[in-house]
Amino acid sequence: MNRLVWIACCFYLLIGFTSVIAAALLPELLSHYGRNYADGGNLVFAQFFGFLLGVVTQPWWSKHFGRSRMLLLTLLFIFIGYLAIGFLPAWPVVLLCLGLVGFGSGMIESTVGALIIDSIVEKTAVAMSRLEVFFGVGALVMPMLISLLIVSGAWQMTFFAVCGFALILAYFWRSYYTGNRQLLDRHAPADGESTAASALPAGKGKLYASMLAACILVFVLYVGLEMSIVSFLPSILLESMQVDAALASLSVSFFWGTMVLGRLFCGILAERYGYTRYLLWCSLGTAVVLIGFALVTQVAGAFIMIMLLGLLMSGLFSIALVFSNTLFPGRTEQTTSKLIAASGIGGAGFSWLTGRFMEHNSVWFTQWFLVLVALLMLAFIVLLSRMKPIVKDSAAANG
Structure with missing residues (x-):
């Protein structure tokens, strides 16, 4: 169970990263694409809209794919989104991919939170507060890393770094749920049971x-x-x-x-x-x-x-x-x-x-x-x- 909490903390660390990257890199992105702050607002809104869509549709994804596979999908969404942005594609593609990152982040936040609340019977608040610690650490550390990359002229490497973290996390999550499928399935509502339960x-x-x-x-x-x-x-x-x-x-x-x-x-x-x-x-x-x-x-x-x-x-x-x-x-x-x-x-x-x-x-x-x-x-x-x-x-x- 402790391993589940620590992996969940890594998911929250990831969404701590994703929550600040767009804002921290906004001046660099606007300068590179020759855009103004109104376009920057569209960028932030694209991620927020994706986040909201991910949260709202999360129960449907969980019901049809299960929490285990769904969390792998969220990591795939974030990986694809940031990988594409890292190559600095056309501006509309950046908006679309940032929305995809927000979509994955929204599903992670609601899924992992529900999983911990369901799985940790004793000291649930302690486990949830630990997740929030890692979210805060991610939101604190990422701007520092970005500032170093900006100084070195390699700010777009931020996206590839987070892609690498998402891949590593996907490996550990797959290893965990392969050996603990019974535990995770016990807490996930089955197709026929979710309405009745x-x-x-x-x-x-x-x-x-x-x-x-x-x-x-x-x-x-x-x-x-x-x-x-x-x-x-x-x-x-x-x-x-x-x-x-x-x-x-x-x-x-x-x-x-x-x-x-x-x-x-x-x-x-x-x-x-x-x-x-x-x-x-x-x-x-x-x-x-x-x-x-x-x-x-x-x-x-x-x-x-x-x-x-x-x-x-x-x-x-x-x-x-x-x-x-x-x-x-x-x-x-x-x-x-x-x-x-x-x-x-x-x-x-x-x-x-x-x-x-x-x-x-x-x-x-x-x-x-x-x-x-x-x-x-x-x-x-x-x-x-x-x-x-x-x-x-x-x-x-x-x-």
């Missing part, structure tokens, strides 16, 4: 819909908040404190660094004190620290707030994902897919909205908008903490 108890349809809607809103708000912070933190510091551009850009590294640090311990804390208590205290702390960030006037104080934000937000996604799945037993595949799709929409939508606020309103307005998002997230987490799992009544279960 996830059937709702009579009269519980509206309850399920309302509970799922609350979970979806938590993920929309959380990822929207996180992506807004990551995308606009340097700009907020530049506008509000007149700091040096290099120092402002470091703020994201401080945020991600404490995120990774927090993810080392968040699963242990959640298992020890309970999922709901962890989510409540961390979401409350996030709102309080964002208020402090909006009020602070010194650079040192701002960086302290940024690091506290990283620590407090580090486990919200993974612990909320584990807790949400406990509310809907037997529906891990569907629940995980919907929640990760919601997170993608929230990240894109709120980043766009925050950008509009930064452009047309004051930085002060934007900061208090982020506080409002955090407070709304806290309110829905309070609502989630009062919910109980939907279980079949004995009559339905036996009959």
Whole structure:
């Protein structure tokens, strides 16, 4: 089982890489193709659209191919996409291939998350937080590697390097599932069983819909908040404190660094004190620290707030994902897919909205908008903490 977790961590490391490559290489790609930032926006959107499509269609792929073969397919999609981009083809081909990479990444995130939640019975939160650590490490390390390759004039080698990693991972995954097919198949829904296993108890349809809607809103708000912070933190510091551009850009590294640090311990804390208590205290702390960030006037104080934000937000996604799945037993595949799709929409939508606020309103307005998002997230987490799992009544279960 430990080997499964470590291979799953490598999958998350891979999608940590893919999540930042397009943004980190955007200036080089635009310069090479003679494109503008509007075209860059199309590039980012192509990957996001592919990611969303992969997440939404993941249950269908899982049902028809099984998780084992499907994960091999996702690695093939990423390999083909980056291999083609590495040869710097025509711009439309780059857009298409980046969409293919996003498609594979979306399927990996929802599939591996569901697999770990289904397979790891004890200390599920610890296992999920370990995945998030590797995602964060990938998102941190890849820009550093890219900067070295840019300096050496070989930035396109980034794509081939990730292709190599995907091939190595495919080898280890195939070796693992060949010897553990029974374990993986036990947790994957069979064609005829998926509908029956996830059937709702009579009269519980509206309850399920309302509970799922609350979970979806938590993920929309959380990822929207996180992506807004990551995308606009340097700009907020530049506008509000007149700091040096290099120092402002470091703020994201401080945020991600404490995120990774927090993810080392968040699963242990959640298992020890309970999922709901962890989510409540961390979401409350996030709102309080964002208020402090909006009020602070010194650079040192701002960086302290940024690091506290990283620590407090580090486990919200993974612990909320584990807790949400406990509310809907037997529906891990569907629940995980919907929640990760919601997170993608929230990240894109709120980043766009925050950008509009930064452009047309004051930085002060934007900061208090982020506080409002955090407070709304806290309110829905309070609502989630009062919910109980939907279980079949004995009559339905036996009959």
